[in-house]
Amino acid sequence: MSRVRVAAFSVSLDGYGAGPDQSESQPLGAGGESLHEWMFPTRTFQRLYGDKEGTTGIDDQFAVRSFDNVGAWILGRNMFGPVRGPWPDERWRGWWGEEPPYHVPVFVLTHHERPPLEMKGGTVFHFVTGGIRAALDLARDAAAGRDVRIGGGAATIRQYLEARLIDDLHLAVSPVLLGRGEPLFAGLDLPALGYAPTEHVASDKALHVLIERRQGGAALPADDLA
Amino acid sequence: MSRVRVAAFSVSLDGYGAGPDQSESQPLGAGGESLHEWMFPTRTFQRLYGDKEGTTGIDDQFAVRSFDNVGAWILGRNMFGPVRGPWPDERWRGWWGEEPPYHVPVFVLTHHERPPLEMKGGTVFHFVTGGIRAALDLARDAAAGRDVRIGGGAATIRQYLEARLIDDLHLAVSPVLLGRGEPLFAGLDLPALGYAPTEHVASDKALHVLIERRQGGAALPADDLA
Numbered sequence: 001m002s003r004v005r006v007a008a009f010s011v012s013l014d015g016y017g018a019g020p021d022q023s024e025s026q027p028l029g030a031g032g033e034s035l036h037e038w039m040f041p042t043r044t045f046q047r048l049y050g051d052k053e054g055t056t057g058i059d060d061q062f063a064v065r066s067f068d069n070v071g072a073w074i075l076g077r078n079m080f081g082p083v084r085g086p087w088p089d090e091r092w093r094g095w096w097g098e099e100p101p102y103h104v105p106v107f108v109l110t111h112h113e114r115p116p117l118e119m120k121g122g123t124v125f126h127f128v129t130g131g132i133r134a135a136l137d138l139a140r141d142a143a144a145g146r147d148v149r150i151g152g153g154a155a156t157i158r159q160y161l162e163a164r165l166i167d168d169l170h171l172a173v174s175p176v177l178l179g180r181g182e183p184l185f186a187g188l189d190l191p192a193l194g195y196a197p198t199e200h201v202a203s204d205k206a207l208h209v210l211i212e213r214r215q216g217g218a219a220l221p222a223d224d225l226a
Numbered sequence: 227m228s229r230v231r232v233a234a235f236s237v238s239l240d241g242y243g244a245g246p247d248q249s250e251s252q253p254l255g256a257g258g259e260s261l262h263e264w265m266f267p268t269r270t271f272q273r274l275y276g277d278k279e280g281t282t283g284i285d286d287q288f289a290v291r292s293f294d295n296v297g298a299w300i301l302g303r304n305m306f307g308p309v310r311g312p313w314p315d316e317r318w319r320g321w322w323g324e325e326p327p328y329h330v331p332v333f334v335l336t337h338h339e340r341p342p343l344e345m346k347g348g349t350v351f352h353f354v355t356g357g358i359r360a361a362l363d364l365a366r367d368a369a370a371g372r373d374v375r376i377g378g379g380a381a382t383i384r385q386y387l388e389a390r391l392i393d394d395l396h397l398a399v400s401p402v403l404l405g406r407g408e409p410l411f412a413g414l415d416l417p418a419l420g421y422a423p424t425e426h427v428a429s430d431k432a433l434h435v436l437i438e439r440r441q442g443g444a445a446l447p448a449d450d451l452a
Contacts (some may be wrong), residue, residue: 158360207428
């Protein structure tokens with residue numbers, strides 16, 4: 001059954017999913033790379049971006065699982081790029097070069113229309129101006145029975161959590177402090193929204209936690225969200 | 227050398243050091259006990275409160291260390307008890323019965339004077355109305371070269387962190403979500419205050435993290451805090 005998932009999303013001890021002051025030279029914000037130290041050595045990451053064999057332990061198992069059975073992605077605008085406001089032109093094509101690691105349709109939340117952008121390897125960026133539910137409907141159709149992965153950033157995940165539209169999350173708590181940045185939890189009462197941790201396991205680099213929406217904690221109808 | 231320490235302080239994934247709605251029947255707030263699941267089975271805890279032999283692994287090593295070389299404690303008022311406002315009488319004698327686990331002087335921050343309270347086993351509760359620096363001066367004197375442990379709760383630790391008066395912290399991140407409660411990190415930029423993680427190790431119940439104030443990150447003089 002198709003699930004709406006967050007996976008391999010890293011948070012700091014103080015609850016940030018990215019550092020402050022994102023820019024083209026700092027896609028993850030100041031200090032944000034330290035969140036992902038558990039991911040960089042893995043075979044999964046090295047095959048995408050590195051030149052090493054890569055590790056195959058707990059961290060890689062979570063990295064593998066994060067890409068498994070994903071039929072479409074949803075990204076917030078800032079996760080797609082540093083451009084704010086109306087698109088000045090179509091030169092910005094994402095952080096990931098000409099062949100992004102998605103290989104499926106990716107729906108980018110934005111307030112500004114832009115034609116779809118077809119990349120190498122099967123990734124197509126679609127720009128959705130109709131909000132999180134419209135993006136999810138499109139992503140579900142595109143996923144055709146496979147899962148929809150909400151890639152982030154933190155603000156996008158928070159919106160989907162508040163609407164109870166996410167089925168499960170894998171968070172990787174990294175033993176770092178950012179101090180400022182994009183908060184994942186602030187003001188969000190996850191137990192009240194129906195979410196509870198179900199499993200956890202630690203590698204030497206991160207505490208991996210699985211969180212699920214409880215049975216019966218159905219998504220709120222749109223009418224309840226006004 | 228005498229250090230000002232936080233030790234064995236548990237926080238949830240979403241950054242709470244206690245649950246909401248503390249009361250006499252819920253000393254740790256709603257759901258707050260789940261923060262301390264790593265501690266309850268340890269030999270250290272079982273010898274204090276339990277009837278089992280107790281575990282001796284990573285979690286107990288941190289529990290042992292948390293009591294090691296402590297010459298005085300500082301507690302926030304709410305960690306001492308559920309009574310708010312002026313003391314109506316002297317009947318409240320702490321959460322811990324007639325022989326509290328401290329066995330040294332304990333300085334309780336309060337706005338309301340009260341005579342010292344001598345308990346069995348060497349614990350004496352002193353009520354300090356002069357603020358966090360006055361309490362620390364008294365605790366340092368009482369500790370006579372041993373460490374001062376800031377026991378909590380979260381609000382008390384936050385005040386001491388903001389003044390850069392804590393030398394090091396051991397936090398235990400528990401894989402639970404509270405949703406509401408007493409936030410440890412919210413609005414606190416620990417890196418800017420000079421704090422950085424130095425070590426971490428996970429048991430199967432918690433991610434233990436050591437955080438230190440960097441050399442040169444001296445406590446702010448009182449004048450800078452106005």
